[in-house]
Amino acid sequence: MSDSSDRLPRHVGIIMDGNGRWAMERGLRREHGHSKGADAVRRVVRASRRIGLDALTLFAFSSQNWDRPPREVFHLMHLLRRYLIEERAEILDNGIRLTTVGDIQRLPRMVLRPLTELMEASAHNREMVLCLALSYGGRETIASAARDVARAVARGDIDPESVDAELFGRFLPTSELLPPLDLLIRTSGERRISNFFLWEVAYAELHFSEALWPDFGEPELWNALNDYANRERRFGLTSAQIKAQLEERELPGRPALSGVVADPLVEPGH
Numbered sequence: 001m002s003d004s005s006d007r008l009p010r011h012v013g014i015i016m017d018g019n020g021r022w023a024m025e026r027g028l029r030r031e032h033g034h035s036k037g038a039d040a041v042r043r044v045v046r047a048s049r050r051i052g053l054d055a056l057t058l059f060a061f062s063s064q065n066w067d068r069p070p071r072e073v074f075h076l077m078h079l080l081r082r083y084l085i086e087e088r089a090e091i092l093d094n095g096i097r098l099t100t101v102g103d104i105q106r107l108p109r110m111v112l113r114p115l116t117e118l119m120e121a122s123a124h125n126r127e128m129v130l131c132l133a134l135s136y137g138g139r140e141t142i143a144s145a146a147r148d149v150a151r152a153v154a155r156g157d158i159d160p161e162s163v164d165a166e167l168f169g170r171f172l173p174t175s176e177l178l179p180p181l182d183l184l185i186r187t188s189g190e191r192r193i194s195n196f197f198l199w200e201v202a203y204a205e206l207h208f209s210e211a212l213w214p215d216f217g218e219p220e221l222w223n224a225l226n227d228y229a230n231r232e233r234r235f236g237l238t239s240a241q242i243k244a245q246l247e248e249r250e251l252p253g254r255p256a257l258s259g260v261v262a263d264p265l266v267e268p269g270h
Contacts, residue, residue: 007229007265009182011055012048013204015196016040018188018212031075036214038079042087045130047218049094051225055129055178059196063103063137077111080134084114091118095127101173102136131178138198145171174200183228187213187220205231222265229265 016037023033041058048056061076068076091098098119104112115134148171152158158167169175174197181200184193189210193201207224209216232239 010179011181012183013057015059015186016213022212022214040216043217049128057131059133061134081111095125097125097129098122099131099177102134106135138195185224226265
C-alpha cells in the first residue's frame with residue numbers, strides 16, 4: 001500500500017485508565033494521578049493531530065464515575081475546566097473540532113460553560129475531531145436510543161418491522177458526530193471495555209497497553225497504530241475474500257477500499 005495514511009485508523013477511542021494506580025505506586029493521592037493524566041491528554045491529542053487521525057474519542061468521565069468520592073469528582077471537574085480553558089487556543093489554531101457524547105447536562109456550570117463555548121467556537125474546524133465522552137455510559141446511551149426509536153414508532157414515523165441495526169444506529173449520537181470506530185485502546189493492562197462504546201465497538205480492533213495512562217504518550221500510541229496496521233479486518237468475510245478485494249483494488253481504475261489494512265506503519269523518522 002503506497003500511502004501510510006491508508007493504514008491509519010480514521011477513528012481511535014481511548015479508555016484512559018491507571019491514574020489512581022500511578023499515584024498509589026508513588027505514595028501520592030489519586031488526585032496527583034489525575035493531574036498527570038491531564039498532561040497525557042495533551043500529549044496524545046497533539047500526537048493524534050500530527051499523525052493525521054480523523055477523530056479521537058477520549059473516555060474522560062463515565063456515568064458511574066459520579067459515585068466516586070466527592071473530593072475526587074470535584075478535582076476531576078476542575079481538571080476538565082482547566083484543560084478546556086488552557087487548550088482552547090491550541091484546539092482552535094490546529095483546526096480541531098471539539099464535540100462530546102454523554103449526559104453533559106449533569107456537568108457543573110463551571111465546566112459546562114467553557115465546554116459549550118469551545119464546541120461552538122470550533123464547530124467549523126475540519127482537521128480532526130476531538131470527542132470527549134463525559135458523563136457517558138454505553139448501556140445508558142443504547143437505552144436512550146431505544147426510547148427514541150419507541151417514540152418514533154408510537155408516532156407512526158417508523159414501521160417497527162423496519163427497525164434493523166442500521167436504522168437503530170442512526171439514533172445513537174455517534175452516528176452523526178464521528179466516523180465508525182476503528183481502534184479502541186485501553187491503558188493500564190486492564191482488558192475490559194467498562195461500558196464504553198458498546199455498540200460502536202462491534203467491529204473495532206482492540207489494543208490493550210500495559211502503560212498506565214499518565215505514562216502514555218506518542219510512542220505508546222504508535223505501538224497501538226502499528227498493531228492495528230498488522231490486523232486483517234474481515235468484517236465477517238473470509239481471508240480469501242479479503243485477499244480478492246485487495247487484488248481487485250490494485251486493478252487500474254478501481255477505487256480504493258476502506259477498512260482493510262495489511263502493511264505495518266512506522267513512526268516517522270524511525
